[in-house]
Amino acid sequence: MxxxxxxxxxxxxxxxxxxxxxxxxxxxxxxxxxxxxxxxxxxxxxxxxxxxxxxxxxxxxxxxxxxxxxxxxxxAGHCARHQGEAVPEVLERAPDYLIKGYSAGHRIIYGTGIVIPQAEMMARAEAIFADERVNYIHIRSSRNNCYQARIDRE
Missing domain, CATH: 3.30.1740 (first zn-finger domain of poly(adp-ribose) polymerase-1)
Structure with a gap:
């Protein structure tokens, strides 16, 4: 999860x-x-x-x-932090994202990075987490490489 x-x-x-x-x-x-x-x-x-x-x-x-x-x-003003399991609004518009796994030492785990359609992103994240070296996953813009959010194990 x-x-x-x-x-x-x-x-x-x-x-x-x-x-x-x-x-x-x-x-x-x-x-x-x-x-x-x-x-x-x-x-x-x-x-x-x-x-x-x-x-x-x-x-x-x-x-x-x-x-x-x-x-x-x-x-600019105080806003509430996103909570919950639903894909948030900011990750619904783009057709695809760059995701990649990182170790507990905050190093890229090579072979985990992929530009993937938005609809397949969370399923692919589950597959990336099958690699025990992966501690968390970054979600980035596939076009500008801007950091969006991260995916963690529950």
């Missing part, structure tokens, strides 16, 4: 309250155009006219060769 895991609330609150991003910069504050600005905390699209943050995020505990850093969006 697997679940989609959003960014931790304590990390998001620090950023929403003006804390520095992965590059040590204060997140940019702007207004959503209502397009495709997915918040990585509530895992919903940020509504048109709502405040949002643009920042650099490294979804790893420390810098190391496999610790990719890239841009993400967050709601």
């Amino acid at each position: 697997t679940r989609i895991t959003a960014l931790p609330t304590d990390l998001v609150r620090a950023l929403q309250d003006g804390g520095p991003d992965a590059h040590g910069q204060i997140p940019e504050r702007t207004v959503s155009d209502g397009g495709s600005n997915p918040c990585r905390h509530c895992l919903q699209y940020i509504p048109e006219g709502a405040g949002m943050l643009i920042l650099a995020h490294r979804p790893f505990p420390e810098a190391q060769p496999y610790a990719e850093t890239g841009p993400i969006f967050l709601c």
Whole structure:
């Protein structure tokens, strides 16, 4: 059994309250155009006219060769963290995603990465978790490589 895991609330609150991003910069504050600005905390699209943050995020505990850093969006105001087993809104629109497994040491497990149709993503995640070396899976944009969320075992 697997679940989609959003960014931790304590990390998001620090950023929403003006804390520095992965590059040590204060997140940019702007207004959503209502397009495709997915918040990585509530895992919903940020509504048109709502405040949002643009920042650099490294979804790893420390810098190391496999610790990719890239841009993400967050709601500027406090939002509720995504909970539950349903595929969240932000993962329903794209036709496919890049998923890849990581070890407990936060290193890519080679052979697990694949661009896969959205409808097949969670079943493929279950298959990737059959490899005992895999501790968690990242979901990334297949077109821009932006971090979306992670998949964990339940």
